[in-house]
Amino acid sequence: MCDQTFMAITFGPCDSCSKASPLMNIYIKSDPINYCSFCMEMMACQALQSGESLATLKSESDSLKKKLEEERAKLHDVELNQVAEKVELVSALSIRTRRVLKGHGNKVLCMDWCKDKRRLVSSSQDGKVIVWDGYTLNKEHAVTMPCTWVMACAYAPSGCAVACGGLDNKCSVYPLSLDKNENLAAKKKSVAMHTNYLSGCSFTNSDMQLLTSSGDGTCALWDVESGQLLQSFHGHTADVLSLNLAPSETGNTFVSGGCDKKANVWDMRSGQNVQSFETHDSDINCVKYYPTGDAFASASDDGTCRLYDLRADREVAVYQKDSIIFGASSVDFSLSGRLLFAGYNDYTINVWDVLKGNRISILFGHENRVSCVKVSPDGTSFASASWDTSLRIWA
Amino acid sequence: MTIRTIRPNRGQHYRPRMHCIKKLEAYMVEMQDPKSGLKGTEQKLNVTTIPHVITGQDIIAWLLNKMKVTKEEAEAYGTMLVAYGYIYPLQNHRKLVMCNDGSLYRFQTPYFWPTEKWVAEDCDYAIYLAKRNIRKKGVLEPFEQEHYTHLHTWLNHKWDFIVMQATEQYKAGKDRKKPDRVVLDCQERAYWIVNRPPRRTHSALDYGTDRLIDPTIEEKISFDQHRRMNIFYQQAIMRSKVKSSVSLGALVKFVNTYKSHDPFLAPCLPSNPWVTDNDTYWTLNIRRVDQCTKMRVERWSFSFFELLSDQRGRDDFKSFLKKEFSGENLAFWEAAEELKWGSASAIATKAAVIFKTFLAPGAPRWINIDGRTMGLTVKGLDHPHRYVLDGAQTHVFLLMKKDTFFRYLKSPVYKEMQNRALNPEPHNFSEAQLEQNSRNRSLGVHPITVWQQEEEERAKAAIASAPVDVKAMMSKIDRK
Numbered sequence: 001m002c003d004q005t006f007m008a009i010t011f012g013p014c015d016s017c018s019k020a021s022p023l024m025n026i027y028i029k030s031d032p033i034n035y036c037s038f039c040m041e042m043m044a045c046q047a048l049q050s051g052e053s054l055a056t057l058k059s060e061s062d063s064l065k066k067k068l069e070e071e072r073a074k075l076h077d078v079e080l081n082q083v084a085e086k087v088e089l090v091s092a093l094s095i096r097t098r099r100v101l102k103g104h105g106n107k108v109l110c111m112d113w114c115k116d117k118r119r120l121v122s123s124s125q126d127g128k129v130i131v132w133d134g135y136t137l138n139k140e141h142a143v144t145m146p147c148t149w150v151m152a153c154a155y156a157p158s159g160c161a162v163a164c165g166g167l168d169n170k171c172s173v174y175p176l177s178l179d180k181n182e183n184l185a186a187k188k189k190s191v192a193m194h195t196n197y198l199s200g201c202s203f204t205n206s207d208m209q210l211l212t213s214s215g216d217g218t219c220a221l222w223d224v225e226s227g228q229l230l231q232s233f234h235g236h237t238a239d240v241l242s243l244n245l246a247p248s249e250t251g252n253t254f255v256s257g258g259c260d261k262k263a264n265v266w267d268m269r270s271g272q273n274v275q276s277f278e279t280h281d282s283d284i285n286c287v288k289y290y291p292t293g294d295a296f297a298s299a300s301d302d303g304t305c306r307l308y309d310l311r312a313d314r315e316v317a318v319y320q321k322d323s324i325i326f327g328a329s330s331v332d333f334s335l336s337g338r339l340l341f342a343g344y345n346d347y348t349i350n351v352w353d354v355l356k357g358n359r360i361s362i363l364f365g366h367e368n369r370v371s372c373v374k375v376s377p378d379g380t381s382f383a384s385a386s387w388d389t390s391l392r393i394w395a
Numbered sequence: 396m397t398i399r400t401i402r403p404n405r406g407q408h409y410r411p412r413m414h415c416i417k418k419l420e421a422y423m424v425e426m427q428d429p430k431s432g433l434k435g436t437e438q439k440l441n442v443t444t445i446p447h448v449i450t451g452q453d454i455i456a457w458l459l460n461k462m463k464v465t466k467e468e469a470e471a472y473g474t475m476l477v478a479y480g481y482i483y484p485l486q487n488h489r490k491l492v493m494c495n496d497g498s499l500y501r502f503q504t505p506y507f508w509p510t511e512k513w514v515a516e517d518c519d520y521a522i523y524l525a526k527r528n529i530r531k532k533g534v535l536e537p538f539e540q541e542h543y544t545h546l547h548t549w550l551n552h553k554w555d556f557i558v559m560q561a562t563e564q565y566k567a568g569k570d571r572k573k574p575d576r577v578v579l580d581c582q583e584r585a586y587w588i589v590n591r592p593p594r595r596t597h598s599a600l601d602y603g604t605d606r607l608i609d610p611t612i613e614e615k616i617s618f619d620q621h622r623r624m625n626i627f628y629q630q631a632i633m634r635s636k637v638k639s640s641v642s643l644g645a646l647v648k649f650v651n652t653y654k655s656h657d658p659f660l661a662p663c664l665p666s667n668p669w670v671t672d673n674d675t676y677w678t679l680n681i682r683r684v685d686q687c688t689k690m691r692v693e694r695w696s697f698s699f700f701e702l703l704s705d706q707r708g709r710d711d712f713k714s715f716l717k718k719e720f721s722g723e724n725l726a727f728w729e730a731a732e733e734l735k736w737g738s739a740s741a742i743a744t745k746a747a748v749i750f751k752t753f754l755a756p757g758a759p760r761w762i763n764i765d766g767r768t769m770g771l772t773v774k775g776l777d778h779p780h781r782y783v784l785d786g787a788q789t790h791v792f793l794l795m796k797k798d799t800f801f802r803y804l805k806s807p808v809y810k811e812m813q814n815r816a817l818n819p820e821p822h823n824f825s826e827a828q829l830e831q832n833s834r835n836r837s838l839g840v841h842p843i844t845v846w847q848q849e850e851e852e853r854a855k856a857a858i859a860s861a862p863v864d865v866k867a868m869m870s871k872i873d874r875k
Binding site for chain 1 (some may be wrong): 406407411412413414415418419422462463464465467468471472475597601603604606607608610614616617618619620621622623624625626627628629630631632633634636637638639640641642643644645646647649650651652653654656657658659660663667668669670674676677680699700703732733735736737738739740775778780781782783785792836838839840841842843844845846873
């Protein structure tokens, strides 16, 4: 499983300005060059040369886009369900609600599991962020944010902190403590600053770095201790609604999905957009990597979930049904990658067979939109957060 | 007195796209099709007769036939149609659900269908409430009265206009025939129940926060954006791709390898803690355990990454390397990970320690990598940055993955691990036992406690061992 991004040169002297900085590997008329992001921007923004006009650039874009499609089609030799023909069918699943976590007074917008497989953090519209022990239903910590609509929350890998943010345009990290009476808000640390609402946040492999996505169309990587911006990612032309880090052993890429119907794959080191997929008909609400890191799924407002293969660089499956009309808000894979759990705006959760493309079962239970679905770290259950103010754990 | 706006202007003004509306409208048109749709009847309600009334049963039967779904799904879908305001109930007008019985419903006129383009305005709502007030004082329900008072305060500057409009509409209404008037009243009332629901009920049209960028405008792409797109397309075309058969084959292989480990597809032994309320499965799989379960040991053999991701596996691998006297590769990899994911301020110090321990000529734990990589890495360490060790780290990782890992799998250490592995018996709890389990759910250990213990162990190991435990050094520098 060789991730080609790490083979490329990512740091060194820029071919144009010779300053040592993270490099983007791009091509000028089929010649590979390495530019730093500033020189690339300069090149993009230079005035129109003689013989160039908006029309010529547009026709060049269109022809390049067509060429990319042709290149992709050349390698399209088989469909997913053909490859999966010999795979046996999934027997009927008996998934039921095992826990209902009640405690939020308002819509629950986001949740995240802790690496200990039983704790989770959830955030809601009224600004409350609650850390639960899902197994015993105990509420362990509660923080009230100074803003409403806390749309993003994440648990740190060590289990010692949580990050959350929303309409305050910031992402703050709260270190947790064993002392129940301690006021967590006192130790709050503001890490990320965006110019618009925060839609998603995630810790990287440690507590020290935070990746955020925002309504202002950008994603950013921050150093938690100093609050410094390490890298920013520009390329979306509308609000970015979701992001997910690659689980691969190299862990250098992440995928983001936005209201411009695009899902972009980024190299975290240089900030370069390495792959982009635009096949949805409406906003992409959620993106999630396949367990191997070689593919990812997206959930969109057009009611479909799609699977994209990163090595073949194309969409390989669409999970849709005529009776599913309302948008999908969230997706996650089971441990083996065979099952895809998707939460929808019509209050249901559908379980799809990733390889065969059919729906295995539909789960009812929530009384309002399902906003977030996440499988636990060891795959024994999945949790769903909903606008009906409750969270449910299913197994 | 400070002037405060109710909603601070954050620059977000646009409703999110509602792609479902087109499809819903298509369904509604089909449902009302004179040939294949539903036939309405006349119904007497109070003193008037209302035309085109349908029962819930008929709607659900039609949906079942058309969409080929289960009864539950059809009922849920019917409720969504009512919740969005395409169909409204006649009898219990406040309860927006589709009942699969003889309850009466009517189709809403397309004028009142939800659209993406415009929102139900407060001003229109005020006019509606005022109109009802004119007709008969005291006819407003308590929640409507609340809304009315609220709007009266906030739209006070427009109140004359509102009352004038309401009076006009009321007069126009009087000119209509009684049955038409009743129907229009029903439709309007249904529209406002959907768009201004009573307190503590939710509206299906609630969409959350606004978006920053208008999704409906046509994007005008400027020349610099075209240039950026061209740069992107060029590198995407040149990027090496793999045939679908190869990559999809790998996906299928992964699924087949892991299917017996997926708790949703195969039973986890002894039992899934969420199902039986017994957490033996978790206690058997913690880090510091002497005997591992068979499944866990098997999983380590799937890939080198799996072995390293499980802390217990990593510990076992470390002890194997110690026997082989080649622990420096893993130690270097761990140190490079700490550098990459650690805090920015600690990079310089960590890089210096790594150089001294692993890369300098004659270093105590010198790693054996090719000359070119070594040269580039050492040069990069002059101005250390986060990714300075990437090349060397990858080289070492691949070395371990392609060589050491396979030797580990064949080694007596691993074989012994497999022989001693536990295969727990699946639990078979009776109803009574399950009841008891649910009352005695164990609290487990808090992750913070675990983290503190690990830190202590690392500190102790750092003091006790030589050569220097690099990992402990790294985290100590981090915490400073």
